[in-house]
Amino acid sequence: MTKWKKIILTGCCITTLAIGAAITADAETTAVQGESAGTEIPAILSPFLVYGNIEKMDDGRLFLTSSADDAIHKEVIITTGEAKILDAVTGMPVSYDSLTDGQIVYAYVGPAMTMSLPPMANAEIILTNIPADGNVPVYGIVSDQQVNSDGSASITLSDGQEIQIPADCVVTPYLTRNIVTVHDLIPGTPCLIWSDGGTASQIMVFAGNVLTDNQVTQESDESEDSDNAVIPMGWISQDGQWVYYDKSGELHKGWLEYNGDWYYLDEENGIMQTGFVSVDGKTYYLLSDGKMLTRPMVFTPASDGSLH
Numbered sequence: 588m589t590k591w592k593k594i595i596l597t598g599c600c601i602t603t604l605a606i607g608a609a610i611t612a613d614a615e616t617t618a619v620q621g622e623s624a625g626t627e628i629p630a631i632l633s634p635f636l637v638y639g640n641i642e643k644m645d646d647g648r649l650f651l652t653s654s655a656d657d658a659i660h661k662e663v664i665i666t667t668g669e670a671k672i673l674d675a676v677t678g679m680p681v682s683y684d685s686l687t688d689g690q691i692v693y694a695y696v697g698p699a700m701t702m703s704l705p706p707m708a709n710a711e712i713i714l715t716n717i718p719a720d721g722n723v724p725v726y727g728i729v730s731d732q733q734v735n736s737d738g739s740a741s742i743t744l745s746d747g748q749e750i751q752i753p754a755d756c757v758v759t760p761y762l763t764r765n766i767v768t769v770h771d772l773i774p775g776t777p778c779l780i781w782s783d784g785g786t787a788s789q790i791m792v793f794a795g796n797v798l799t800d801n802q803v804t805q806e807s808d809e810s811e812d813s814d815n816a817v818i819p820m821g822w823i824s825q826d827g828q829w830v831y832y833d834k835s836g837e838l839h840k841g842w843l844e845y846n847g848d849w850y851y852l853d854e855e856n857g858i859m860q861t862g863f864v865s866v867d868g869k870t871y872y873l874l875s876d877g878k879m880l881t882r883p884m885v886f887t888p889a890s891d892g893s894l895h
Contacts, residue, residue, distance in 0.1 A: 633727070633745040635700075637653055637655075637658070639692075641691075648665060654691065660705065663705055663706055664708075665710045666710060673712065692717070693717065725782065727748060728777050728797050729776045732773055739754045740752040750785060761791050764822030775798030776796055778792050778793060794823075839852055840857050842866075848878040849879040860877070861874065
């Protein structure tokens with residue numbers, strides 16, 4: 588019987604335990620500074636970082652042995668069902684199956700875990716393929732924002748970390764083609780930050796907002812037709828396929844002009860097309876990124892009759 592199985596069998600009754608002092612602020616409010624000065628928002632609960640070697644469990648969870656000397660819990664069971672598993676260098680998705688026993692991961696969990704032995708927690712973000720230099724990005728939720736006139740900015744995360752953002756910092760969205768800037772790092776925004784000494788070099792912004800989502804959840808309990816519902820907009824990757832939502836949240840179908848390029852989205856499911864397509868009796872060629880070919884290109888017939 589493996590180590591984690593033995594520990595689970597000796598576990599005690601499970602109750603909820605808050606991680607860190609941030610949980611005590613649930614009913615409090617905090618003032619937002621910068622561009623949102625004067626606005627009162629609910630306090631944001633911080634995800635909690637655990638890191639160390641993992642052992643994959645049969646049910647899809649991870650048994651993590653902490654590498655932190657000051658760790659409150661040396662062993663934690665991490666639930667991965669709703670977590671984003673990301674490459675720590677690129678920020679791109681990684682499958683659970685690619686994880687290996689003994690591998691080191693950084694997991695942001697919480698903000699609560701159980702009092703079982705070992706404790707259990709739900710992961711929000713799991714970072715793998717940790718670089719040798721140990722420069723691992725930080726996951727956090729923005730609680731304060733200040734944008735300067737020269738395009739630089741500073742943000743404070745919900746755990747108190749302050750991050751300086753140079754004007755030339757790369758800010759990208761996670762798995763969409765939407766354009767995001769430092770102005771989008773408003774309180775409640777989850778993001779992944781690569782930095783050196785507290786100065787960001789790259790920031791990845793995740794869709795949704797902790798504060799807005801909480802508000803929508805509360806109001807949807809009162810009305811199914813809440814006017815504050817989060818509406819998808821722009822390019823979004825769904826099940827590995829690109830689709831586009833217009834400003835009203837409607838799935839776009841057919842031809843789409845975007846940033847001066849033309850794309851064709853399936854008339855039935857809205858999926859972005861590539862390769863040769865026939866529309867209204869005319870044939871077009873769409874590149875691998877979906878853009879319609881507008882310059883001469885030579886295609887070579889293959890043995891199966893296709894063109895390359």
